[in-house]
Structures are given as structure tokens and as C-alpha cells.
Amino acid sequence: MTTKRSKNTSVLVTLGLVGMILIFTFSLSFVRPPSPDPDHPFDTVRAAETLSRILGDERPHPIDSDANDAVRERLLTEIRALGFDPIVRDDFHCTNHFGGVCGRVQNVMFWAVPPTDTVTQGVVLMSHYDSVPAGPGAGDDGAGVAVGLEVARLLKGRDLPRPVLVLITDGEEIGLLGAESFVQTDPLATRIGSVVNVEARGVTGPVSMFQTSRPNSRDISAIAKTGRTAMANTLSSDIYDAMPNDTDLSRFLDDDAPRAVDATNFAFILGDSFYHTPGDNLANLDRGSLFHSGINALAAVEGFAQQSAAQSPETRRLYFDLLTRGVVSVPFWAGIAAIILGGALSLTALIKTSAWRGWRGWAVLPIALIAAGLASVGLSMGLGLIREAGAFAPAHPWALQGAQAGIAVLISALIAITLHDHHNTDDAVDPGPALKSWVWLAVLGAIGLVLFSGSIVIFVPALAVATLCALAALFGRKGLAVGLSAAAAVLFLITNLPLPGFALAALGADAAPFAALWAIPTVILIATIPPRKVLDVPLMGAGALALILIVTAALVPPYSVDAPRGVSIRHIEFDAGNYVQLSGRTMPPPAMTEEGAFTFEGPADVTLPAYNRSRWTRSTATQPDIEASLVVLDDQTENDVRRLSLSVNAPTADRLHLAPASREALWTALSINGVEVTPSRWGVRVAGRSVREARIDIELPANMPVGQIAILRYGIGPDLADLAASRPDWVLPRQDGDVRVRLLNLD
Template sequence: MTVSKRAGWWGVVLSLMLLALWAIRPIGVSPPRHLDTEFNTERAVGRLAAILGDQRPHPTDSDANDALEARLLAQIRAAGFTPEIRQGFHCNDIRAGAAICARPRNIVFWITPPGDDAVMLTAHHDSVPAGPGAADDGIGVAVALEVAHLLKARPLGRPVLVLLTDAEEAGLVGAAMFAARDPLARRIGAVVNLEARGTTGAANMFQTSRPNGNDIAALRVGGVVPAANSLASDLYSILPNDTDLTMLLPLKVDAANFAIIGAGTRYHTPLDNLANLDRRSVRQMGAEALAAVTGFASLAGGSKAAEGQSIFVNIGPWFFFVLPSGVALALLVVGLGSAILVYARTGGGGAVKAALAPPLALLLGTGLAVLLGMLVAAIRPEAAFGTGWPIALRLMYGAAALGGAGLVLDWLRVPSATRLAASAWIWLTALVLAAFAFLPGLAVIASGPALFVLAAAIASLVVPRVVPWLFGAAALAFALVMLPIAGGFEDGLFVEQAAPIAALLIFLLLFAMPGASGLRAPLACGAVLAAALAAALLVPAYTNDAPRHLNVVHQDDMQGASFRIYDNGPLPPAMQSAARFAPTPDGERDWHALAPRLGDDGRIDVISDTIAGDLRTIVLRAVAPSADRQEFYVAKGEGLRGLTVNGARPQVKGALAYFGCTGRSCRTLDITLSWAAKAPLPAIGWHRTRYGAGEAARALVAARPATAIPVHVGDRQVLVRPVKLER
């Protein structure tokens, strides 16, 4: 079979065009530049600037959070509302062997007169110790206040409450306390939660309640097309990620959870500040939150049992595509049958080759992308080598995927482009159907395009010449859905782990490749691949705008004291000079250097140890006057029967592995452990954390370059001691 020059060059153009779309991610990943909404971004950000003040980190139960709370209350009152503080000491129920305690101070206020079946708009006002939290969750606080301002004069069908939780970063403690102990929790029928895991990007609605019929109905009547897809919602529900909404969903509420996740390397760092907060993201989240609250308020809450489940996806800011799950399943079946019909009716031979081309192209193209990603990871010493220049890895994955797929197509030389496209649709739809039982949201990538595949099947019986055009329309519909999803998954996974997503790009190539196009297309992809691979190996891993995460930890344990740096590649030379670091034996990327001992002003006493029947009860008092956090790591925790911390008693679920408490209220802990009398006593490690690396680490912290910043808990001092229990 010969390859025409026209088809060969069209294959090159198609491949390079797909690579360009893949690299610059123009569709659906960034917030829209123009959005018609009454939400006032400048006013919202102005309030946030006043609330954040000097932009100090403000973790729960700290002096900084007290100051922020006072400014926040002043802004709420200035907006015309009457806030209330709901506080208490609370421990989350133990999940996977962990209990987390704090003393949150939640803030609530009604936008409307109080009532039942209320819609609640929620965000959290605390930050992590390492960053000021302008996005996480300043964006949520700012949006909540502006939405409240806009709704206060409107007639609404349901009451609307605002909840600004505390201690979210400590472990969702404020939301858990609200759900478990606040009488207002029983008056809530729907929740709109606002979050961030970055400082820019589209404001995605990534989680609903289950079933989601009421949620989707509310979003549809709200008047704004949300950035949302049910695949992300389904995946989020099975991943070990949580927001405040996790603690509120057991109330059997309807729900919509919104977040931005662009520039995720700034998440929980000093770069999560007002200067880096994308005003377009604020505007989009504000418009979507306003629409969601308005939508929920316009619909009476219904029984969860009576709801249906839907799949959904936005097509830009123009159209919200929603289908009941049963209809989506039927469309997938119809699409599969239609693709099979076109495949069978297409002449020209090559039926076996066309059937083999999609799986072989996926295996070689995706496999090559993954292997090259693993190669770069093995060669580069940095922990997050794609941070500074993610476009290099993105291009490498895309060029590898398309180049590998192109080699398969050149080898097989499928004579009919229509049969190749039909075969690709068969494989795609079959894969989606196979996953439907446990991942029904995946249907969004194929159920809409299935309408065009159905049209192509009908045309194959009547007007065969339009079949390629209808397949082209199906490919365009697939691209409009797939490209934003792929970009969102890269942001969610981070680019180093995003190679498998390139499989979606291969399907686009298969849908649109004009028959046998020879080696020109894979050679063009190979040239791009060579340049991208060289760049991925040579470009700086980190920049001032996209720095590495590097915490300085001054740890004092029974073996002595050391400076420790965890999960990092080569240390910056200036830091290596400031302290003589060596690799830690138990971690490839962990480093330690000798350090002076830390002062220890804490003590832990066994108040009582009694046995009654088959239960042994040990009462401890842990005093740590200068600690910001006390934590207890438990080995042999299978015998636990009960845990009480400062009077709070979380429900025990499984073996106890950890319990901890964050904030000033945790500096004295009265702990009661109830144990099976015949079970072995646990081995407990007592960790006390003070935020900041301290005076002894001053030179080391000063040597940290601008391309490295603290993250999450940040620099800290940690005292580690065993808890001595009688055997």
C-alpha cells in the first residue's frame, strides 16, 4: 500500500497541532478572561486584604489566628451581618487509626432569617503554619462574604447560613465539631464548600453528594455554567483526599464543592499570598458560588433516596452537558453498536489491522511516555524535577505518545481512515463501558460524542461520504471534553506523574488520522521528543516563581539532636556549607546534620493505671508549655478500647496508630487510654512541635535560596521522647 504525500503531510500537521494544544493547555484549565457576573472581585479581594493584614500564617488556636479572627469579624459586621463564635475542644472520630484534636473557633452568620432546610456556604479561615493562606482558604472566605453581601437583600426560597470553620488544616476539626455538636447542623439541607489547592486555575466543582440529582438541578438553575465534570467527582470520591465537606456529607445534605488547583506548588507555602492569587480565579469562583447558592435556595430539598444520579461536564462557559446515568449508559451502548456498524460496512480491507491499531498504539505510545518519564526521574536527582518547567515534560509525554502511536500506524498501514476511526471508537467505548460500574463519570468522554457516531452509522447507510465529517465532529466533541479534563488531572497529579494521561491524546490522533501517513508524522514527533527530552533533563528543576519545597527541621530524640531535611534531592550548596549534611540511611532523599540539643520544658506523667475486669485504663498528663502541637505515634495499638483527650472522646475505628492535638489549648493534655487487659501495651512515641526552626538553625534557614521554600507545617523544632508505661 502506498502513502500519499498529502496524507503524510496532513499527519504531520495533525500531530504538531495536537502537541501544541497539549502543551499550551488553552481549553478549560485557566479561568475565563471575561465572565458576565455581578460578583465584585475588587470588593471581595479588598475585604480579603483587610482580613489577612500583614499576611502572617495563622494556624488554628494561635496568636496570629486571634488577630485574623478579629479582623474577619469586623468585616462581617461591616457587611451588615451578626456573627457568632461557636467554639469547643473536639477530636475527630478515629479514621484509619488516627484521632485529631484541636479547639476550633467556628464563625457563623445568617444571610437570611434563620430557618430549617437551609443552604450553607462554607470555607475555612485558618491557614497552615508555612503560608498566609490567601488562596487556601482566603479565596473561600472572600467569596463567601461577597456572596453574602449580594444575597442579603434578595428574596430567597430557603434560609442561607455562612459557616467559616477553624482548624481545617489541623485535620478538619472545625467542620467535624460543627457536624457533631452544633445544633445548626440539623438545620442544614445543602452545602456549598469553597477550597483551594493552588493560587490560580479554573474554579472546578469537583465533588457532589451521592446521589447527585438535587445538586446538578441546583447548578443548572443557578444561571452560570460551572467548570465541572463527573469523572473528577467520581475519582475524588475514591481517593484519600478530604475537605470540610467530608465531615458534612454524613448529615445527608446536598452538596457542591469548588476549588482551584492551578500552580499547586504554591499550595501551603509562603507563595500562597495576595500577590499570587489570580483575580480571575476569584471572579470565577465567586460567580459559580453565587449561582450555586442561588440555585440550591430556589429548590426545596428533597429525599436523597428519591434522587437520581447524573453524569455531567461543562463545554467551556457555554453549555452544561448533563445526562442521567441510565441514559449515558444507553448512549454508550448505542455508540458502541454504531461504531461496530460503520467498521463492518467500511470497505477497502484491513479489518484485522484496524482492529489491532488502537490497542497497539495505546500500548506503545503510552508505554513510551511512561518509560521516558521514569528515565528522567531516574536521572534527575531532584524530588520534583518538573516544577520549574512543566512544559518540557508535558511535551515529552505528548510527543512520545503520538510518536509511538504513529510508528504503529506506519507499521500496520490501515488502508481506511474511516475504519481506523471506527475501531478507535469501539475500543474507547468498550473501555468506558467496562469501567462504568465503578467509575460511571468516565462516560462523559464518550456519551456525548456517541451521538455523532450514531449519526455516522446512519449516514453510512444513506450518505457514506459524510461519515468522515461526522467522525470529525465526534473527535471535536471528544477534544472539547477531554482537554480540560487532561489539564485538570495534570494539575491534580503534578506533571511528574502525569504521563499516562497522554493516552487520551492518542485517541484524538486515531480519530482524525487520514489513513496511512507514513513516517513523516512520527519523525516530526520524534524531533519534538528529542528536544523535549533534552529540556526535561537539562532545564532547572526550580525557579523563584516555582520553587522546591524544603523544610528545615531541628529534631531532638533519644539518639541526639540533628537538623533534618526530608524528601529532597541535592541540597543547595549554601545550605550544605551551613551544616554538614549526610544522607539519612532510611531515606534516599532525606538528609541530616549534627545540631545542638533542644531545651525540654515538657513532661508526661502517668496519673493512674488500673485494671477492672478485662479493661486496663491508663491516665496520662502531657505538659508541653512551648509546643504548638503534641502528637503520639502508637505501635501495637490493636488492643485499644477507648481514647479520651481533654474530655473529648472520639469513636474508635480500628487499631490506634496516631492521635494528636494542635494549638495553644493542647499544651496540657489529659489523656485516658482504655486497653484490653490481656493485650500488649503499646509503644508510644511522644512528639512535640514548635513552629519555626529556632535560633540554632538561623544560619541554615538564611542559606536557603530563593528557589526553595517551606511547605505545610514548615520549619520546626521537634522533640521526640518515648512514653514510659508499666508492663
């Protein structure tokens, strides 16, 4: 017999499960960037107008190009108009990072707050003004440049304890060349104590503070100075440190940097379909994101500038934001204490109340987590098999996020409803099942502390409240214990709400395991609900919504004009023939391919790492219009060591890439234009006009083949203009864009 109480419970559970799925589906809506505030000192309109003047005709302006010269001159004009005296450092620099990269960089810098003779630990506000060859870089990193100039305007004439240097680097996109040149060769590098870097990997979204120095207490103190803080938590910083990604800030944090610095790294990352494409332009740049960058950069610079250089030793902090409305920070030891106390007190309460018995309650959370994770991964893989463009649909990311959340919540709810102990008792208020889950969360936190210490921020806020839940249970206050447990579950939801969505934006469908997080609040909230008999309605409601979202994720178009796909054209000439290649593993749009003409393979006899990978390739009778030749200046062999000097003559080239004949056949010495580079299996890339008359000196064993060189010219020639014009409006070139390449043997 169904009672009124069970009907009410069924309705509440249904609303709760459906509501959670919808919240998780649209979680990024809770952290939108703020609208520009006309009353705030940071003038977003002025910053956008400054950026518009700097970008001019919005041509791509990669390192050491005519277009980059024009952008730099307009940038210098804006700096002088603000009343500052810019400094330009000109350096042909080579880095051993990224397999070896060389190029001429011209960093621009000026003192927004001049130094004094007694203060040396200045604050750097950093961005970069070069773009990739494919796009104008309004977001990456024109927004950072505009923020730097607007913040400098606000700081002008201020009497701050520490000076502020605005550093606008060159050559970031090719390999952080400008930043490394500054750190290694600029005399001002020894006068820097703190760095605020402003970046972008998209054109919209809230700003994230995704990297600090270690330890980080001064960094965290500096960022908590605005009403709309950046998204920030210890986990994102630790994940970024573990990834192969880099920004200019990386060179300041290297072990061989001239001095240790405090640091914060800001970026917005949504709208990444326009990242490194022609769509990274002023029209698509979100003014709210620009404003959010500006107010956080201003706060961080002011925070660092107010800090004393002679303060107490820095410590490690655990931190997280509350949906960009503030940053909570505690000593790292306090996070460890929350894990220990939360787990120990929950276990003590279970033992004292004899609620520890029953394997079913102990099995709920681990089974739910594993099942939810596997189901989300399996769902994403299944969608990938049935979708032409894979599971992740940039045009509708909420659909995949919702499908993952729906299956995770449904599976974990089914497990929780089936296994929770008190569902088969008459006790209307029973904190036991929730306490067992908190013990498990403490165990997960302890495991995370050992494997990936920053991950404890996922569990610590909720476990701090769960400690109070355990204390209430110890003193027999069951109702209070259940209420506090529900509050802790809600706090877990709030503090982790944007995490899976941003993981999806950063990693695509590979972020599927993050959806398992939603099993935790689902299991704990169900554990706080009194016993019930009617279970079919909640599960049917959650299942129906999950099914709708799964079908939606399978059917929505993967790309649109507002979320385009990247496909670049490469026209290659080599001894074995001429080729046309289209980027991407997924079959290019039909409008760009002739039936059966393209096959997924690499060109024959090519050993250069960047050019022998499989792409959609077809042969062509036309040659790319790029002038290039090699002249042997010297070729000597002595004591089984060959020394080869070459001159490159390529008057229309924009980049070259040379590499050994194989990964095992490494050169013993290499220099470009007289600058030494450590030989690697990837060879070296040289960018900019300096490649047009470049000297290459190679030393290698006498019995070894030398290798190959690729000489690139940006853009596509008239013979492939029709192919370039055949792109649908939802397809854009990406990264290097369309290029012409001549491949030559170095022997």
C-alpha cells in the same frame, strides 16, 4: 512517483500531528480563569480588599493560636460591617478520622438570608479561616472566606425560597475539626439541605467543581447558572471520591451525618507549588481565580436556594464542561445508551458494508493505546532517572506534558499509519477504519462502566456523534460518515483537553498514563484521511517536535521563584541524641547541606509514625528550645489492665502527637482533656494552645509498653537560624514549616 495529491496529504498530516502535540502541550491555556468583570455583581476588588484586611500582616494562623484569634476578630469585624450578626461556636473536638485529631475550634457563621419557621432545608456556603503553620493561607482558604462574605453581601435582603447560612469553619487543616464539630454538635446542622464548599489547592487556575453528592441531579442543576462555569465532569468527581483526600464537605457527606445533603465542591488547583507555603499569600493569589470562584459560588448558592424542598426524587446525571463555557448534562442512562448505540451501530455498519474484515484495522486502537501509555510512562521514568529532582518540573509543567503528549501522538500515529486498512486501497473515502475504532471506544466505555462508572464521560460525547457516523455509513453516505467521524474525534479532543494537564498538576509524573488518551483522536483522525504513499514527512515532523519536547523536559530547571520547592527543617531532641532533618526524598539544595553531613535515614529508636520515617538527617550538639515535661497523675494496674493518667506541661508548645509503642500494641482506651478518642496505630494529634496543659488518660494491657509523645513548637530556634536563612529563593518551608520537637517516652 510522488503525486501532488500525496504531497498535499503529507503536509496536512504533518500539520495535524504537530498541531495536536502543541495543543496537548499547552492545553491548560484553553481553560484559564476569566479576567474579573467590573460589571459583574461579584466585586473582585472588594473581595480582595476584604481578604487583605482579614489577613492583616499575613502571618500563618493555625488552629487555636494567637494569630488565629486575631484573624477571627478581624473576620467578625468584617461580618458586622456588612450588617450581619455573627455566631461563634467554641468546642474542644476530637475526631477519629486521620488517625485521631483533637483541638479547640471556633466556627464562625451567620445567616445571609435568614430562615423562616416553615423552611428548614437551608443552603450552607462554606469555607475555612485557619491556615497551615507554614503559610498565611490567602488561597487556602482565604479566597473562600472572601467569596463567602462577598456573596453574602449580594444576597442580603434577597427574598429567596430557602435560607442561606455562611459557615466559616476552624481547624480544617489539622483534620476537618470545625466541620465535624458543626455536623455532630451544632443545632443548625439539622436545618441544612445543601452545601456549597469553596476551597483551594493552589493560588491560580480555573475553578473546578470536583465533587457532588450522590445522586447529583440537583447539584448539576445548581451549577449551570453562569457564563463561565467551573470545570466539571463526572470522572473528576468519581476520582476524587476514590482518593484519600478530604475537605470540610466530606463531614457533611459521611454516612453518620444528621441528614443527606446536596453538595458542590469548588477549588482552583494550579500554582500548587505555593500550596501550604509562605507563598500562599495575597501577592500570588490570582484575582481571576478569585472571580471565577465567586461567580460560581454565587450561582450555586442561588441555584440551590431556588430549588423546592418538595421536588421529585433526585437522579444521577452524567456531565462535562466545554472548556468552562458551559456544562452539558444528560441522564446517566443516556450515557449508557450512547455507548451501546455507538458500538452496536458501528459494528452493524461494518458488517453491512463488509468492512469488518481485516485484523489490522481492529488492532490499531488497542495497540496504539497500550503503546502510547507504556511509552509515556517509560519516558517519565527515564526522565526521573536522569533528573536530580525527578521527572516532574513544577516550574515548567508544560515541558513534561508536551514530552508525554509528543511520544503518545508519535507512537500512535506510527501505528495508525502502518496498520490502517485503507492505506493500502484505492478507495478515497473509507469510513471502515474509523468505525472499528468507535467499536473499540464503546468497548472501553463498557469496561469503564463496570470498573469506574464515571469514566464513561470520556467516551460518551464522541460516541454520540459516532452514532450519526455509523448511520451515515449504513445508508451509504461514506463522505458524510468520514466527516462525522472526524467531528467526533475533535469533540473527543475538546471535551477531554484539560484532563491530562490537571492530572499532571494533581499527581505529578504519576499522571503519565493519562497521555495515552491522545492516542484516540490521533488514530481516528488519521483513519479519516484518504490513502497516501508519502509517510516519512509527517512522522519526521512529529518525531522532531516530540524530541525537542523530550530534551526540553530533561533540561528545564525543575524549580523557580514562581514555582518553588518545599523543604522544611525539623530540630529533634530524643534520648538517643539531637537531630536536624530536612524534608523531601530528593537531596536538599547544596546551600542547605554540608558535604556528607546529611544521610537519608530516620532517627534511632523512634516509634512515632510521623517521626521514624527516613529524611535527610544529621546529628547536632544543640537542643531545640522547647519546654516540655510529663507528670504522672495516676498509674494503676488491675486485672492485667493498666490505667495511666499523664499531665503535659509545655508552655511554649503548639502541638503534640502521641502513639503506641508499635502498630500491634494498641491501647484499649484513650481520652484527651476528658474527650474520648478511638485508639489507633497512629495514635492521636492534638493541636493548639490546649496542648500546653493537657491531660492524657490511657488504658492498655499491663505487659505492654506505653509508647511515645512528640511535643512540637512551630518555627526554628536561633541556633538553626543560619540553616533556615540558607534556603535559596526558590525553596520555601511547606505544610507545618520549620518545627522544634521533643520526643519523650510515655513509660
